[in-house]
Structures are given as C-alpha cells and as structure tokens.
Amino acid sequence: QVTLKESGPGILQPSQTLSLTCSFSGFSLSTYGMCVGWIRQSSGKGLEWLANIWWNDDKYYNPSLKNRLTISKDTSNNQAFLKITNMDTADTATYYCARRAPGQGYFDYWGQGVMVTVSS
Amino acid sequence: IQLTQSPSLLSASVGDRVTLSCKGSQNINNYLAWYQQKLGEAPKLLIYNTNSLQTGIPSRFSGSGSGTDYTLTISSLQPEDVATYFCYQYNNGLTFGSGTKLEIK
Numbered sequence: 001q002v003t004l005k006e007s008g009p010g011i012l013q014p015s016q017t018l019s020l021t022c023s024f025s026g027f028s029l030s031t032y033g034m035c036v037g038w039i040r041q042s043s044g045k046g047l048e049w050l051a052n053i054w055w056n057d058d059k060y061y062n063p064s065l066k067n068r069l070t071i072s073k074d075t076s077n078n079q080a081f082l083k084i085t086n087m088d089t090a091d092t093a094t095y096y097c098a099r100r101a102p103g104q105g106y107f108d109y110w111g112q113g114v115m116v117t118v119s120s
Numbered sequence: 121i122q123l124t125q126s127p128s129l130l131s132a133s134v135g136d137r138v139t140l141s142c143k144g145s146q147n148i149n150n151y152l153a154w155y156q157q158k159l160g161e162a163p164k165l166l167i168y169n170t171n172s173l174q175t176g177i178p179s180r181f182s183g184s185g186s187g188t189d190y191t192l193t194i195s196s197l198q199p200e201d202v203a204t205y206f207c208y209q210y211n212n213g214l215t216f217g218s219g220t221k222l223e224i225k
Binding site for chain 1: 151153161163165169174206208210211213214215216217218219
C-alpha cells in the first residue's frame with residue numbers, strides 16, 4: 001500500500017527558507033523509474049507543480065521558481081525533501097508530495113498535504 | 121501548456137449526465153489526467169492518458185478527447201461526486217487546470 005505524508009513548520013516569516021519532508025511507504029525511490037514530486041495549492045494560483053526527483057537523482061524544477069527550489073531525497077529512510085528560499089506571503093499554500101506513476105507522467109498517489117502560512 | 125477548464129461552477133441533479141471540459145493552449149497528445157478533490161482532501165486520480173480509468177474508480181467516470189480538447193463525463197451524477205475536478209497535462213511541462221466545482225442542484 002502506497003502512502004505519503006508531508007511535514008513542515010506550519011508558519012514562517014517572509015524571507016525565511018521553507019523545509020518540507022515527505023515520508024512515504026509502499027515503494028522505494030531507489031527503484032528504477034520511481035519519482036516523487038511536490039505540488040502546491042493556493043487560493044490564488046490553484047494547483048502548481050514545483051519539482052520532481054527521480055530514482056537516479058535527476059531533478060526537475062518549475063522554471064518559474066527554479067532559482068528558489070531544491071529537491072533532494074534520502075532513499076534509505078524513504079523520504080524526499082523540498083526547500084524553498086526567500087518565502088513570501090504569496091507562497092502561502094498547502095504543499096503536497098505525490099508519487100509519479102512508474103514510467104508515466106501523472107501522479108497516482110498523493111499525501112494529505114501540509115498547510116504553510118507565510119506571515120510577519 | 122495552459123489548461124482552461126469550463127465551466128468553473130456546475131450545478132446538476134442526481135442522476136444527470138455531466139460533462140466537464142478542459143482545453144489546452146497547445147496539443148496535449150492525450151497526456152491528460154483528471155483528478156477529483158473533495159473539500160479538505162488531497163486530489164484523487166480518476167482518469168489518466170485521456171481515457172484510462174484508475175483502479176477502484178467507478179465506471180460512471182469516463183474521459184475522452186484529443187489534440188487540445190478533453191472531456192470528463194460522469195454518466196449518472198451521485199451525491200458523493202460533489203467535488204472540484206482538475207485536469208492535468210504532462211505532455212509539455214506539468215500543468216493543472218483551474219478546476220470545475222461540481223455541486224448538486
């Protein structure tokens with residue numbers, strides 16, 4: 001059974017760096033073809049894909065946010081991470097991690113999401 | 121690729137046949153999925169590759185389309201189908217539509 005769960009700080013101040021963790025089970029990010037992505041959802045911009053990390057450590061970022069994003073993984077502990085620098089109130093959103101269906105472009109399993117509020 | 125969903129809000133009666141639209145700014149080559157999101161929950165995959173039904177999804181849901189125009193159809197609307205539906209393309213970049221909110225009349 002595939003499950004994912006996000007964790008994060010909940011609230012942070014403008015200009016701070018957001019660090020998110022995705023803990024998953026039911027698959028391994030060391031398996032050929034596996035990929036985990038991060039997606040966020042805000043009332044202003046809807047659903048927005050942020051970044052993907054693959055089993056071979058290839059990384060892909062949303063071009064509009066690329067200079068602020070860093071995705072990484074810890075295969076031995078079944079975790080993926082996302083850092084976003086220089087957070088702004090516009091980054092207030094629910095952040096999801098999701099598994100990309102093996103060999104496919106769509107996300108088949110999603111975490112429950114973690115709400116992140118940026119406020120001074 | 122930008123995705124435009126219509127209508128943004130749809131009100132229909134139980135038992136109705138419901139059609140939701142998703143139009144791409146470029147050819148999507150059938151690399152389109154549909155997600156259902158109920159209030160307070162994560163998106164749930166319904167349809168992938170335009171018309172393939174995800175395991176466990178009721179057969180009243182179906183997808184169709186080609187090129188830039190795609191459709192999600194619910195053949196007989198049920199009360200539990202109240203949700204927002206998003207399309208998502210993975211042909212060129214990864215983008216989501218803005219959603220159609222489906223209500224029961």
